[in-house]
Amino acid sequence: MPLIGGRINTLLLLVSLFFPCVAAFPQACGSTGIAVQVLGSGGPELQDKRASTSYLIWQNGRAVIIVDSGGGSALRFGESGAQMSQPDVFLFSHFHIDHSGDFPALIFSSWFEDRKRPLPIYGPPGNQFMPSTTEFVHDLFSDPHGAWRYLSDLLQPGGNGNYQLQPHDVMAGSTPVRVFSNADMAVYAVRVHHGAFPALAYRVEIAGKRIVFSGDTNGEGDGLTHLASNADLFIAHNAVPEGATGVERNLHMPPSVIGTIAANAQVKQLVLSHRMLRTLGKENETQAEIKRHFAGPIMFANDLDCFPVK
Numbered sequence: 268m269p270l271i272g273g274r275i276n277t278l279l280l281l282v283s284l285f286f287p288c289v290a291a292f293p294q295a296c297g298s299t300g301i302a303v304q305v306l307g308s309g310g311p312e313l314q315d316k317r318a319s320t321s322y323l324i325w326q327n328g329r330a331v332i333i334v335d336s337g338g339g340s341a342l343r344f345g346e347s348g349a350q351m352s353q354p355d356v357f358l359f360s361h362f363h364i365d366h367s368g369d370f371p372a373l374i375f376s377s378w379f380e381d382r383k384r385p386l387p388i389y390g391p392p393g394n395q396f397m398p399s400t401t402e403f404v405h406d407l408f409s410d411p412h413g414a415w416r417y418l419s420d421l422l423q424p425g426g427n428g429n430y431q432l433q434p435h436d437v438m439a440g441s442t443p444v445r446v447f448s449n450a451d452m453a454v455y456a457v458r459v460h461h462g463a464f465p466a467l468a469y470r471v472e473i474a475g476k477r478i479v480f481s482g483d484t485n486g487e488g489d490g491l492t493h494l495a496s497n498a499d500l501f502i503a504h505n506a507v508p509e510g511a512t513g514v515e516r517n518l519h520m521p522p523s524v525i526g527t528i529a530a531n532a533q534v535k536q537l538v539l540s541h542r543m544l545r546t547l548g549k550e551n552e553t554q555a556e557i558k559r560h561f562a563g564p565i566m567f568a569n570d571l572d573c574f575p576v577k
């Protein structure tokens with residue numbers, strides 16, 4: 268592999284010497300068909316040298332769905348070649364900073380990207396620890412108390428903004444509920460357990476494919492298994508190693524739980540993301556534990572990885 272990598276690097280160097288523009292990340296993911304691109308494959312730790320959680324679903328060259336927008340992912344969004352004029356819908360799994368910190372950066376960029384139609388935003392309701400989705404968006408942008416109220420036109424009906432942000436709180440239980448649909452896609456959610464924090468997992472049905480995002484959860488209950496049933500691609504969060512206990516285990520699912528859910532739901536492919544310092548370097552152990560339960564293909568995500576859904 269190092270030799271192949273070396274050849275590719277040499278080729279890229281030659282290409283960039285003669286064609287300097289080529290080095291500027293042309294959009295390569297999802298130009299035909301359906302693909303999931305990982306914008307951020309890390310968790311909250313900056314030392315993992317990964318952007319925090321964010322995903323794009325591409326359909327025939329258009330980024331149609333954004334899931335989460337953790338720190339660093341706005342840069343990856345630009346690198347992916349996506350435009351904020353493209354998404355039909357924005358989905359939040361929950362409001363920890365590693366899932367929502369770059370949201371304002373995406374929205375300000377949209378100001379310059381010729382978006383003309385509303386952006387529906389879905390996420391969980393609130394509790395004493397977290398705002399609801401509607402509160403979160405208003406806390407950022409509404410007048411007079413929002414942190415970035417200079418963009419409050421985006422929340423005014425008939426305001427002077429280019430378009431409107433349309434936040435919604437999703438009331439879901441363990442049975443999948445439909446939260447959004449248009450001619451091309453339908454989005455379903457279940458509530459998942461993530462410590463004391465309201466959190467959702469999502470299934471996107473698009474062009475006959477099922478793509479499921481676990482979000483952060485400890486895997487308790489059967490909602491996620493129902494949601495992930497027969498998924499073509501299941502993106503699960505590899506935030507804790509096997510044997511995790513206490514707070515970590517109340518927040519996240521270890522590999523054995525990921526493998527059990529993937530097997531029971533009969534998913535076709537498993538992608539592991541939200542990789543943290545406590546799981547990075549343990550890929551062999553993680554994979555071995557998952558394989559005790561799940562026989563399908565397992566892939567570890569890195570920033571900007573593209574997973575076509577065939």
Ligand SMILES: [Zn+2]
Nearest residue numbers: 310363365483
């Ligand atoms: Zn997280």
